Amino acid sequence: MTVLQLQELSKTFNGIYALSNINFTINEGEIVGLVGPNGAGKTTLFNLISGRLRPSSGKILFQGKDITGLKPHAVCKLGISRTFQSSRPFPRMSTLHNVLAGQVFGKGFSLHTRPEDEQMAHELLDVVGIAHKAETLAADLTLSEQRRLDLARALATRPKLLLLDEVAAGFSPVLVKQAIKLINRVRERGVNLLIIDHFLNLSQKVADRLLALDHGEKIAEGPPDIVMKNREVLRAYLGMRYQDEEDD
Amino acid sequence: MWTTALVSGISLGSFYILIALGFALIFGVTRNFNLAHGELVVFAGYVSYWLWKVWAWPFVLTFPVAILATLLICLGLQRLFARLCEPLELNSIVLSFGMAILIQNTMLFWFSGDYRLIRIPTLSQGLHLPGFYLSYGQLTLLFLSLTVIAVLYILMYRTYLGKALRATIQDKGAAAQAGINVAVMGTLAFCLGAILIGLAGPLYGCIHYLYPSTGHEITLLAITITIFAGVGRLGGIILAGWILGLAESFAVILFGTSWREMVAAVLLLALLAFKPRGILGKGEQ
Amino acid sequence: MSFFASKNTKFRTQGLRFHSVGLMTGLVLLILLPALVQSNNYILQVFTHALLLANLALAWNILGVSGSISLGHAAFFGAGAYCSAVLSLEYGFSPWFTIPLAGLLAAGLGLIMDLICLRLRGAYFALATLAFVEIPRVITDNWDGLTHGSLGLVGVPGLPSLSLGTWVVDFSASITASYYFVFVYSLVLLGLVRFLFSSNLGLAFQAIREEEIAAEAVGIPANRYRLLSLLLSAYFTGVTGACYAHLVHYIEPGLVYGLHFSAIPMIFAICGGRFTILGPAMAALVIYPLDQFVFHPLLPAGHEFLYGVVLILTVLFLPAGFWGGLRKVS
Numbered sequence: 059m060t061v062l063q064l065q066e067l068s069k070t071f072n073g074i075y076a077l078s079n080i081n082f083t084i085n086e087g088e089i090v091g092l093v094g095p096n097g098a099g100k101t102t103l104f105n106l107i108s109g110r111l112r113p114s115s116g117k118i119l120f121q122g123k124d125i126t127g128l129k130p131h132a133v134c135k136l137g138i139s140r141t142f143q144s145s146r147p148f149p150r151m152s153t154l155h156n157v158l159a160g161q162v163f164g165k166g167f168s169l170h171t172r173p174e175d176e177q178m179a180h181e182l183l184d185v186v187g188i189a190h191k192a193e194t195l196a197a198d199l200t201l202s203e204q205r206r207l208d209l210a211r212a213l214a215t216r217p218k219l220l221l222l223d224e225v226a227a228g229f230s231p232v233l234v235k236q237a238i239k240l241i242n243r244v245r246e247r248g249v250n251l252l253i254i255d256h257f258l259n260l261s262q263k264v265a266d267r268l269l270a271l272d273h274g275e276k277i278a279e280g281p282p283d284i285v286m287k288n289r290e291v292l293r294a295y296l297g298m299r300y301q302d303e304e305d306d
Numbered sequence: 307m308w309t310t311a312l313v314s315g316i317s318l319g320s321f322y323i324l325i326a327l328g329f330a331l332i333f334g335v336t337r338n339f340n341l342a343h344g345e346l347v348v349f350a351g352y353v354s355y356w357l358w359k360v361w362a363w364p365f366v367l368t369f370p371v372a373i374l375a376t377l378l379i380c381l382g383l384q385r386l387f388a389r390l391c392e393p394l395e396l397n398s399i400v401l402s403f404g405m406a407i408l409i410q411n412t413m414l415f416w417f418s419g420d421y422r423l424i425r426i427p428t429l430s431q432g433l434h435l436p437g438f439y440l441s442y443g444q445l446t447l448l449f450l451s452l453t454v455i456a457v458l459y460i461l462m463y464r465t466y467l468g469k470a471l472r473a474t475i476q477d478k479g480a481a482a483q484a485g486i487n488v489a490v491m492g493t494l495a496f497c498l499g500a501i502l503i504g505l506a507g508p509l510y511g512c513i514h515y516l517y518p519s520t521g522h523e524i525t526l527l528a529i530t531i532t533i534f535a536g537v538g539r540l541g542g543i544i545l546a547g548w549i550l551g552l553a554e555s556f557a558v559i560l561f562g563t564s565w566r567e568m569v570a571a572v573l574l575l576a577l578l579a580f581k582p583r584g585i586l587g588k589g590e591q
Numbered sequence: 592m593s594f595f596a597s598k599n600t601k602f603r604t605q606g607l608r609f610h611s612v613g614l615m616t617g618l619v620l621l622i623l624l625p626a627l628v629q630s631n632n633y634i635l636q637v638f639t640h641a642l643l644l645a646n647l648a649l650a651w652n653i654l655g656v657s658g659s660i661s662l663g664h665a666a667f668f669g670a671g672a673y674c675s676a677v678l679s680l681e682y683g684f685s686p687w688f689t690i691p692l693a694g695l696l697a698a699g700l701g702l703i704m705d706l707i708c709l710r711l712r713g714a715y716f717a718l719a720t721l722a723f724v725e726i727p728r729v730i731t732d733n734w735d736g737l738t739h740g741s742l743g744l745v746g747v748p749g750l751p752s753l754s755l756g757t758w759v760v761d762f763s764a765s766i767t768a769s770y771y772f773v774f775v776y777s778l779v780l781l782g783l784v785r786f787l788f789s790s791n792l793g794l795a796f797q798a799i800r801e802e803e804i805a806a807e808a809v810g811i812p813a814n815r816y817r818l819l820s821l822l823l824s825a826y827f828t829g830v831t832g833a834c835y836a837h838l839v840h841y842i843e844p845g846l847v848y849g850l851h852f853s854a855i856p857m858i859f860a861i862c863g864g865r866f867t868i869l870g871p872a873m874a875a876l877v878i879y880p881l882d883q884f885v886f887h888p889l890l891p892a893g894h895e896f897l898y899g900v901v902l903i904l905t906v907l908f909l910p911a912g913f914w915g916g917l918r919k920v921s
Contacts, residue, residue, distance in 0.1 A: 108808060110804070110807075110808075129807070129812070130804075130807040130808050131807050131808075131810045131811055131812040131813070132812075134807075134808060134809060134810035135810050139808070139809070140808055142804075142805065142808075146802045146804060146805040147801075147802065147805070148797065148798050148801035148802050148805065148806070149801055149802070150797075150801055150866070151797055151798070151801060155794065155797075158794065159794055159795070159798045159806070159809055159811065160809040160810070162791045162794060163791075163794075163795065163798075163809055163810040163811045164809055164810045165810070167791065168791060169790050169791055169792070170790055170791060171791060171794075211805075211809055212808075212809070214809070215809050215810055339714060339718070341721075386903070386907065389907055390906070390907070391910070393713055393714070395713060395714035396660060396713045396714045396717060397906060397910075398714075399660070399662070399714055399717050399718070400660065400717075400857075400861065400902065400906050401902075401903060401906045401907070403662065403854065403857075403902065404858070404898075404899045404900070404901075404902030404903040404906065405899065405903060406899070407850075407854060407895060407896065407898050407899030407902070408896050408899030408900060408903065409899075410895075410899075411893035411894070411895045411896035411899065412893060412896060413893075414892045414893040415890060415892050415893030415896075416893075418892060419892070519849075519850065522850055526721065526722060526725070529718055529721070529722075530722075533718070562733075564729065564732060564733050565729060565733065567725060567728075567729055568725050568726060568729040570722070570725075571722040571723070571724075571725030571726060571729075572722075572725075572726070574718070574719070574722040575707050575719055575722050575723060575726075578707070578708070578711055578715055578718065578719045578722075579707045579708070579709075579710075579711075579719075
């Protein structure tokens with residue numbers, strides 16, 4: 059069964075194509091990595107799926123339902139949740155309340171927080187490993203903790219599809235290992251993932267398939283080892299590959 | 307009647323430009339909305355009125371004192387603005403709103419709430435030209451405003467200082483990287499703004515009754531013109547001032563004097579609702 | 592780590608106990624005030640007005656907590672005052688009926704404001720509200736047939752007496768009755784604000800204020816909640832304006848749409864603490880009597896400079912407000 063289906067999806071800004079004619083499908087139980095160099099259109103694609111931007115043409119189907127042009131909050135309520143490239147916590151609210159906002163509003167709405175909501179929020183903070191910071195203001199968290207908070211808040215909305223924007227960018231190898239563990243735990247909860255992975259330090263290890271974009275066009279899709287050997291992908295990434303090898 | 311309205315609209319509009327320039331300059335360079343702008347104009351008017359009425363100074367000689375007085379206050383204001391934290395634009399609104407209340411009440415204390423007018427007999431005489439009437443007051447407003455605009459234009463577009471100011475208006479960060487001392491530019495903007503306010507105040511006192519709470523209306527005019535023009539467009543400010551002057555002038559003919567006060571407000575709301583980056587502004591919102 | 596955490600919680604509970612003792616004392620003092628001042632009319636009048644202003648600040652803060660700073664609440668205040676005054680004075684309706692109706696008119700105005708300001712945030716929203724007041728003001732000023740224009744409305748009827756069984760509350764006989772009326776209204780509004788802010792609506796308001804894009808991404812329809820906070824805020828500002836008209840008996844456009852009633856609720860809310868429940872009301876109950884009892888006798892003209900100074904000092908040195916550091920909304 060397909061979870062997400064993109065049909066001929068395009069987005070133009072002032073007549074310039076940021077994305078053109080993207081066709082892609084995510085199947086039940088899959089983790090898909092979204093790769094491509096800077097400006098390839100990865101974040102634009104996220105913004106289209108999550109409802110922040112309206113597509114210029116094309117369709118987005120989620121679990122068979124047309125969600126093209128829906129507002130972000132409506133998309134979230136249907137079961138798509140996202141994190142942001144640079145995390146966007148609610149700075150002057152406690153970590154717990156950050157997650158509670160997702161828990162309370164992610165699916166429906168209840169006027170008062172139920173005990174099970176609070177318990178669930180604590181559990182999620184535990185899953186991402188910042189349970190001890192529940193009462194801290196989000197603004198006082200470290201950057202890596204804020205990213206975890208972003209993830210916990212997104213999970214609190216009980217998504218069927220989770221869009222992760224550069225979760226592991228700039229992470230040390232140890233942190234990347236933690237992130238992989240975390241992603242596998244998320245997958246066990248029955249969540250499908252689409253992961254933007256510009257630096258390719260995550261998707262090769264967890265993704266079932268990769269979608270490679272360049273200049274707003276799909277240049278390859280398939281299992282990670284095959285996509286990473288694709289000539290177009292190599293060419294798009296060439297500079298980047300050298301850089302990575304030097305860093306390693 | 308229509309030509310008279312046209313002439314008075316253009317002359318009034320030119321004066322509005324003079325009023326708005328200081329506000330726009332300070333906003334452009336420092337991103338501070340100075341809601342005490344109108345109060346400062348009225349204050350400058352009061353200073354001039356006092357010298358002219360009580361000490362019987364010639365009206366022209368009151369300008370330098372009015373300018374000096376506003377200059378001192380503006381430099382003090384700038385110190386306070388400089389202490390604000392982000393979000394700068396919003397906090398500057400709240401801060402200067404408090405400042406406006408403070409200045410308004412200080413004027414109420416010193417000058418009382420009575421209506422004052424700098425009555426210069428020659429200014430209310432005028433020329434009967436075929437088809438319309440042009441008072442010397444209108445002529446003076448037109449002439450002085452256009453002169454100030456011309457001087458400011460030369461300063462902004464023909465000198466290195468102006469180039470630095472314009473660079474700061476366009477992009478503070480980039481200007482700083484290019485070696486422009488942004489803080490000094492901020493102080494300079496406040497000084498230039500103060501001079502413009504010091505010029506506008508006494509003139510305002512000639513064409514309009516001075517009382518402490520009238521500053522609010524001036525502030526609204528300045529905001530409207532600045533938002534209309536978008537940031538850093540001298541030409542836009544001129545256009546906006548004339549349009550506003552004409553709109554008010556025709557509103558008086560069409561609907562009556564009492565509706566005039568709504569023109570600026572409606573224009574500002576329409577602008578904010580549809581074109582928050584200014585009529586001439588580009589790019590997405 | 593845990594050491595700090597426990598210490599922190601302890602400090603908090605101590606603070607709370609201190610607060611509740613202080614609050615109870617304040618509440619008791621307010622209840623006993625008419626007896627304490629032996630119905631000294633002037634003192635009671637000042638505190639009645641202070642409570643009205645406290646209500647304005649509380650109402651303003653319903654919008655304030657969702658992140659919008661309004662400089663134009665006089666629009667709602669004036670519209671409420673005029674609506675109730677005209678309906679009771681010219682058409683003979685009972686103020687008990689016209690006061691809630693005035694709130695509805697103000698909320699309608701709030702809806703119009705929301706349509707205009709839909710896309711505006713922060714500074715630009717504030718500027719729009721500043722201009723917005725002019726519209727109801729100039730309309731009221733020009734609608735001579737209904738409002739008597741700039742002459743204002745004289746002799747607005749007072750609140751009719753209430754009879755609860757055999758006990759009759761006559762508002763025209765003493766200021767004490769009016770004082771208690773406004774006091775009860777304050778308690779009701781405070782209770783409502785407390786309920787709002789501590790419920791999940793408050794959570795939504797805060798989330799929108801803190802990071803709108805993220806709030807929408809977790810399923811909060813930001814525009815709808817911002818509208819809700821604006822409508823509630825406008826409604827209670829309108830109701831307070833109506834109460835003002837019936838208590839003062841005289842209104843004119845320059846007064847009720849004046850800068851004063853836009854500035855005062857904002858100043859109290861910001862000084863008291865924009866993100867707190869009680870702060871705005873506390874500030875009103877401290878600053879307004881201070882103004883009336885100390886500064887007004889000293890400086891009959893210009894005593895309101897106090898509000899400007901208080902606002903400037905708060906913005907520069909205490910951005911969270913006086914009460915803000917002590918107690919958070921959540």
